Amino acid sequence: MSEDLAELLFADVIVRKIEIKEISPCTADPERIKFLAQADKPLEDVLPILYLAIPNAKYSEKLGALSYMHQQHLITIFANGRISMTYVKDRNEANQLVEKLRRLINRAIIYLKTYGKPNPETVQAKKELTPIKIYELLPKTNCKMCGEQSCFAFAAKLLNGEKTLQDCQLLDSKEYNAFKFQIERMISPIKLK
Numbered sequence: 001m002s003e004d005l006a007e008l009l010f011a012d013v014i015v016r017k018i019e020i021k022e023i024s025p026c027t028a029d030p031e032r033i034k035f036l037a038q039a040d041k042p043l044e045d046v047l048p049i050l051y052l053a054i055p056n057a058k059y060s061e062k063l064g065a066l067s068y069m070h071q072q073h074l075i076t077i078f079a080n081g082r083i084s085m086t087y088v089k090d091r092n093e094a095n096q097l098v099e100k101l102r103r104l105i106n107r108a109i110i111y112l113k114t115y116g117k118p119n120p121e122t123v124q125a126k127k128e129l130t131p132i133k134i135y136e137l138l139p140k141t142n143c144k145m146c147g148e149q150s151c152f153a154f155a156a157k158l159l160n161g162e163k164t165l166q167d168c169q170l171l172d173s174k175e176y177n178a179f180k181f182q183i184e185r186m187i188s189p190i191k192l193k
């Protein structure tokens with residue numbers, strides 16, 4: 001199903017608009033901006049899905065907030081539909097990022113309507129994921145081909161989103177491919193099409 005068709009079928013529930021409400025200089029670099037925006041729907045139910053889909057996301061049910069790094073931007077999404085983004089070049093980039101996020105959120109909404117809420121055990125398993133658990137599945141050669149000094153350093157960076165599984169070419173070999181798949185399922189148990 002194409003994205004546009006899916007949005008048509010789920011027209012009543014998808015996010016139509018995310019409005020940028022407040023722009024201010026970025027704390028890390030005053031040449032850049034940060035902004036607050038508001039989605040036209042509450043997002044509480046999609047936060048666990050986004051958490052399971054975005055490899056480096058952090059999620060607190062208590063705070064009703066999910067955050068992750070996307071390129072150099074820290075993106076935080078709140079249950080009430082509030083969204084913040086940092087380190088943005090200008091208004092034009094802000095608009096592009098907002099539209100990209102709106103589409104991602106809508107894919108999560110469509111997932112929710114199709115498959116229901118994710119299992120709490122799956123959410124908990126991701127919360128308990130540590131670099132050690134990932135390291136156990138890596139080749140452990142410390143070959144440095146990924147640009148890291150060790151497989152453990154790679155595992156830590158994979159978990160915070162600074163590296164991707166594609167950065168370890170050994171994982172593509174026959175010997176390690178099943179482990180690659182296993183790690184992928186651990187950091188990103190939901191795939192949003």
Ligand code: SF4
Pocket residue numbers: 138139140141142143144145146147148149150151152154155167168169170171
């Ligand atoms: S490329 Fe893979 S095997 Fe080599 S150090 Fe990095 S994580 Fe370890």
